[in-house]
Each structure stands twice: as structure tokens, then as C-alpha cells.
Amino acid sequence: MQLSYFRRVAAGGAVAALAFAGVGAFTAGPAYAATSKVSVVHGIPDTPVDVYVNGKKTLDNFKPGDVAGPLNLEEGDYDIALTKPGEPIGSAILKVDNAAVPGGANISIAAHLDAAGQPKITPFVNDVSKVDAGKARLIVRHTAAAPAVDVRAGGTPVFEDLTNPNEAKGDVDAGNVKADVVLAGTDTVAIGPADLNLKEGTATIVYAIGSAEGKTLDVVAQTITGLHSAPGGVPSGDGGQAGTGVDTWWYVLTGAGVLLLLGGGVRMATARTGRK
Amino acid sequence: MTVRNRGALAALAAGVAALTVAGLVACANQPAGTVGAEEASTLASAPPTAASAPSVPVTAGELPAGPKIIPPVRLLIPEIGVTATVNAVGINERTNDFEVPPSVDQIGWYRYGPGLEADAGSVVIAGHVDSAKQGKGAFFRLRELDQGDTVTATGSDGEARRYRVVAREEYVKTKIPLDRYFARDGKPRLTLITCGGPFDAKARKYRDNIVVTAVPV
Structure with missing residues (x-):
């Protein structure tokens, strides 16, 4: 059972390469965001793997049902290989060369079965x-x-x-x-x-x-x-008792005060001069 | 002293009195003002993430379980005489606004944000300053809080957690950086919000929000 999966995974390699190329087309991100977040989802039953990225082992004994990442990957092309746990990269069961990772995206790469039960890899762009x-x-x-x-x-x-x-x-x-x-x-x-x-x-x-x-x-x-x-806002009062700032009556009062002072002052002055 | 002189003196006295009253009123109605704004904004900035961790995190792809959140149920602020029940509230579907509890003596905790257990982000509690029908609200005197004052929030687990006020800010509602106060990252902090500033009697709305930020003691 497991062996037959491996054979199918190998066959799925070509499909996977095509699928990766497709990601770039629909994730033209902004030019300044060069790094993408990439997660890997394992959905092939009974088939633990080691995952190599650009020849370096990135995931060890990655189990079905697990999710790895997110990895921050610079925009660019990547070689990805899956091996049976512990096996050298030379005997990879699935290889994807020059997988294009666009910049500024959030991507999930799923290793899974297609509708007919063939293992394949599908990249999804996450909203x-x-x-x-x-x-x-x-x-x-x-x-x-x-x-x-x-x-x-x-x-x-x-x-x-x-x-x-x-x-x-x-x-x-x-x-x-x-x-x-x-x-x-x-x-x-x-x-x-x-x-x-x-x-x-x-x-x-x-x-x-x-x-x-x-x-x-x-x-x-x-x-x-x-x-x-x-939230759109925090409306928390319609009483007006805590209103700050001053009302119209304040300006009236201040105006009246100033006029009274001036008026009183002028009268005092004129009264004095009048008596002389 | 002549009659004329007495009249002038009276006018002067009345003028002085009027200006004194006006001055006092103006002072009393000063907006609360802002203290500790810089500290509040520093709390909100998330610490830099560790540069490219050597190993890739792997998690079992299990369906997400219900998070264990400890909602605040009671808030105590001795300086301004607040002892209030805290309700878990969300969003008003129609207005997309924070659903402040209609009863002005109760206050609302934003249940989508962090709870008291959180080691990051802003726990948000909002309450009415007042209401046309019900009078003064639980947060009527929120703008009087100052740096160093103590706020105690009791969680549904019965544990009382103490916070120290580090900032009090006043924002025109259209300019308030809500993303910062509803952040789920940055240092753990308690954010108290109510209304304030000049009141538009026609629209029955305050112009501003008063925001108090406190940190765990």
C-alpha cells in the first residue's frame, strides 16, 4: 500500500511542477514585499516524508495530518524534494524543481491525493x-x-x-x-x-x-x-453632562464683564475730571 | 462719594465678578488633556520577531479548539469611585460599532480581543460617560484618572488583577487610532474607553473619545 503511494508520488512530480508555476500568475504581489509566508500541509495518508528545500533538509519525518510553517521565503525559484524519512535526497520520491514562489504572498502547499487517488502537490494562495x-x-x-x-x-x-x-x-x-x-x-x-x-x-x-x-x-x-x-467606533455617551469646552453663555458673560469694566472705568475717569 | 462714582464702582465690581466666573468656568471645562501618549504608543508596538528561526514549526493540523479566555467580570477604580459589572460584548451589527452595554452603570469588555489571561495585546473595556435618559455613567469621571492611579479587574476565575494607569489621551473620534487600542499584539495592557470633549447637543454626540491605558502591576 505504502509503496504504491510512493510510486504515485513520483508520477505526480510533473503535475506538481506545473502547479507551482501557476502560483505566480495569480499572486502578483506588491513589488516591495519580497518575502512570502509558505506553509506545507501533509494530506497523503500513511506516507511520512522528509522535505528538502534547495537541497537542505527542512522538515524531518513530516507526518500526514501535520502542518509546517509558515516559512519566510524570499521571492524566487525553489527546488523541493520529498524523501522517505532518513533516505538521501538522491532517492527522492517526489521532486519539484524551480518552483516559483512569488513575493508578498501567503501560500499553503498541500501534498494530497487527487480525485482519482493519485498523489500530487497543489499550491493555494491564502486570502x-x-x-x-x-x-x-x-x-x-x-x-x-x-x-x-x-x-x-x-x-x-x-x-x-x-x-x-x-x-x-x-x-x-x-x-x-x-x-x-x-x-x-x-x-x-x-x-x-x-x-x-x-x-x-x-x-x-x-x-x-x-x-x-x-x-x-x-x-x-x-x-x-x-x-x-x-470596531468602527466607540459611541459611549449621549447625555452631554460631561461636555468640555464652553457654551455660548460663557462668551456673553465674558463680553458683559469686559464692557462693565470699561464702562465703569471710563465713568470713574470722567467723574474725576468733571469734579476738577 | 458721588452717585456717579458709586455707579462706576458697581460696574467695575460686576465686571470683575463676571470675568472671574467666566475664568473659573473656562478652567473647569478644560479638556482632560493628554498624558503618557508616548508610553501608550510604545506599548502597542510589537517586539521584533526573531530573525528566521532555524527550525520550521510543525503542528498537528487539528481543528482549532475553543480558546481559554478569562473575561473580566468586575472593574474597580477607587480614585474615581468606579465599581462596575463588566459584560462581554461584541459588535453592533447595524453600525459596526463597539456594543457598549445600554445600561450606563455597566461596562463592556470586547470579547473578540484578549482576555485577562493574555500575555500580549490590549484588553478593551468601554463604558458610558453618561446618557440622556439614565444620567451619569460608570465612566463619567474617567477623564480624571492620572498616571499612577490603580485599576483592578477581576476575572471570571475570581482572581483580581491590578493595573497602573500610564496614559490618558483624548482624541477626536474621527482621528482615534483604534487599531492600536484593539491590537492583539504588543505588551499586555488594559485600555479603558469612554466619550468626552465638547458635546454636540443637536446630534447628541460627544466629539471625542477619552482613552486610559494601564499596565499590569
């Missing part, structure tokens, strides 16, 4: 734009050897007809939600249900992984924090 105050972002990625699915929250489909290797996303009220995955258009539960805690100001990325045929369907989750926004 790390700010969410409104009180909201959380939910992103679901179909990276399992399974047909099209619907994602339900509290029994109601929220994302429909999601296929491998695509994603669906939305900003929802932060909080807890009971979610499950069903075969598209049916009530046949494929994964779950599970309690999702969607924390405000974060993106929760849920990957459906494994194989329906192999009965290894599962989920891997990745969370990106720091996407929160501040």
Missing part, C-alpha cells in the same frame, strides 16, 4: 485580507480522493459542489459551528460532523484529505491569525 470586526473567515479545500461534496454548517449547505483541488470560502460570524461534509446534493455524510471554533479575526482553513475508497477521509486544519479589524 489574508482583513475580516470585519466580529467576523471569521472559513476556507474549505477539497484535497481528497473523493467526488464533489457539499460543506454544511448546522445542517445547512454553505459551500456546494466543491471538487478536488478547489477551495470555497466565506466570512462568517465568529463563534462555534457544527460542520460536516456530504456527497454533493445528498445527505450522505462523508466527513464529520465536527465542532469548528471560528475565532474572530482569523482564517480557518480546513482541508479534506485522504481517500473515500480507502476509508481514510479526514480533515487537516490550518489557522491564520491577525486578520482582525477594529
Whole structure:
């Protein structure tokens, strides 16, 4: 079983290379942001690996269901290789040469099965734009050897007809939600249900992984924090008792005071001169 | 002394009295002013992240669990006579504003931000300065707080945590750097917010926000 996966991983190499090239096309980030955050998600069942980046071992015995990173990678091309744990890079089971990492992006690279059960690598660009105050972002990625699915929250489909290797996303009220995955258009539960805690100001990325045929369907989750926004304002008073600054009557009073002083002074002066 | 002279003296006295009253009122109505602004902004700046950690963090991709947050339930500020119940509040759906509790003797903790357990970021509590219908609010005298005053926040775990006021700032509402006060990074701090400044009687709104920043003792 495991060996057959390895063979399939090797076959998937060419696909992976193509997929990497595709990332650059849709993440033309600002020129000044040269560094990208890159996470790696392992969604191939029963296949722990070592991960090499540019010939250097970066992840040791990386297990299915784990998420590594984020790594800060300078914009550029990278050679990535996966080996069986402990094996030399020469006997890599999957190699991707000159994978293009664009600048200023947040990327998740998923090693997973395609719809037909072939191992492959798909890079996803993560939406790390700010969410409104009180909201959380939910992103679901179909990276399992399974047909099209619907994602339900509290029994109601929220994302429909999601296929491998695509994603669906939305900003929802932060909080807890009971979610499950069903075969598209049916009530046949494929994964779950599970309690999702969607924390405000974060993106929760849920990957459906494994194989329906192999009965290894599962989920891997990745969370990106720091996407929160501040409230629009803090309105906290409409009484006016604590108002500072001065009202119109203050100017009237001050004006009257000055006039009285002047008037009184002039009168005194004229009175004195008058008596002389 | 002539009648004329007496009249002039009276006018002078009245003038002096009027100006004295006006002067006193002007002093009393001075905006609270700002102290410790620099310290408050320093607290908000996040420490530089460690340059390229040698090893890559690996985590099990489990579904995120409910975070363990300790909400404040009670706030005590002896200097200005505040003993108030703290409610966990969020965002007003319609206005996108902080949902300050409608009852002016209660105050609201921003439940999306850090709780008292947090080792980083700003715990935000806002309260009414006053209300047209209910009169003075819990934070009526917030603008009187000064550096060194003590604030005690009790958490849902029963533990009382003491904070020392380091800054009091006044901002026109359109210019207040809310991102800084609702930050989830930077040094751990307690941020108290209410309204202040000149009151627009027609719009029934204060022009400014008063912001008090305190740090754990």
C-alpha cells in the first residue's frame, strides 16, 4: 500500500511542477514585499516524508495530518524534494524543481491525493485580507480522493459542489459551528460532523484529505491569525453632562464683564475730571 | 462719594465678578488633556520577531479548539469611585460599532480581543460617560484618572488583577487610532474607553473619545 503511494508520488512530480508555476500568475504581489509566508500541509495518508528545500533538509519525518510553517521565503525559484524519512535526497520520491514562489504572498502547499487517488502537490494562495470586526473567515479545500461534496454548517449547505483541488470560502460570524461534509446534493455524510471554533479575526482553513475508497477521509486544519479589524467606533455617551469646552453663555458673560469694566472705568475717569 | 462714582464702582465690581466666573468656568471645562501618549504608543508596538528561526514549526493540523479566555467580570477604580459589572460584548451589527452595554452603570469588555489571561495585546473595556435618559455613567469621571492611579479587574476565575494607569489621551473620534487600542499584539495592557470633549447637543454626540491605558502591576 505504502509503496504504491510512493510510486504515485513520483508520477505526480510533473503535475506538481506545473502547479507551482501557476502560483505566480495569480499572486502578483506588491513589488516591495519580497518575502512570502509558505506553509506545507501533509494530506497523503500513511506516507511520512522528509522535505528538502534547495537541497537542505527542512522538515524531518513530516507526518500526514501535520502542518509546517509558515516559512519566510524570499521571492524566487525553489527546488523541493520529498524523501522517505532518513533516505538521501538522491532517492527522492517526489521532486519539484524551480518552483516559483512569488513575493508578498501567503501560500499553503498541500501534498494530497487527487480525485482519482493519485498523489500530487497543489499550491493555494491564502486570502489574508482583513475580516470585519466580529467576523471569521472559513476556507474549505477539497484535497481528497473523493467526488464533489457539499460543506454544511448546522445542517445547512454553505459551500456546494466543491471538487478536488478547489477551495470555497466565506466570512462568517465568529463563534462555534457544527460542520460536516456530504456527497454533493445528498445527505450522505462523508466527513464529520465536527465542532469548528471560528475565532474572530482569523482564517480557518480546513482541508479534506485522504481517500473515500480507502476509508481514510479526514480533515487537516490550518489557522491564520491577525486578520482582525477594529470596531468602527466607540459611541459611549449621549447625555452631554460631561461636555468640555464652553457654551455660548460663557462668551456673553465674558463680553458683559469686559464692557462693565470699561464702562465703569471710563465713568470713574470722567467723574474725576468733571469734579476738577 | 458721588452717585456717579458709586455707579462706576458697581460696574467695575460686576465686571470683575463676571470675568472671574467666566475664568473659573473656562478652567473647569478644560479638556482632560493628554498624558503618557508616548508610553501608550510604545506599548502597542510589537517586539521584533526573531530573525528566521532555524527550525520550521510543525503542528498537528487539528481543528482549532475553543480558546481559554478569562473575561473580566468586575472593574474597580477607587480614585474615581468606579465599581462596575463588566459584560462581554461584541459588535453592533447595524453600525459596526463597539456594543457598549445600554445600561450606563455597566461596562463592556470586547470579547473578540484578549482576555485577562493574555500575555500580549490590549484588553478593551468601554463604558458610558453618561446618557440622556439614565444620567451619569460608570465612566463619567474617567477623564480624571492620572498616571499612577490603580485599576483592578477581576476575572471570571475570581482572581483580581491590578493595573497602573500610564496614559490618558483624548482624541477626536474621527482621528482615534483604534487599531492600536484593539491590537492583539504588543505588551499586555488594559485600555479603558469612554466619550468626552465638547458635546454636540443637536446630534447628541460627544466629539471625542477619552482613552486610559494601564499596565499590569
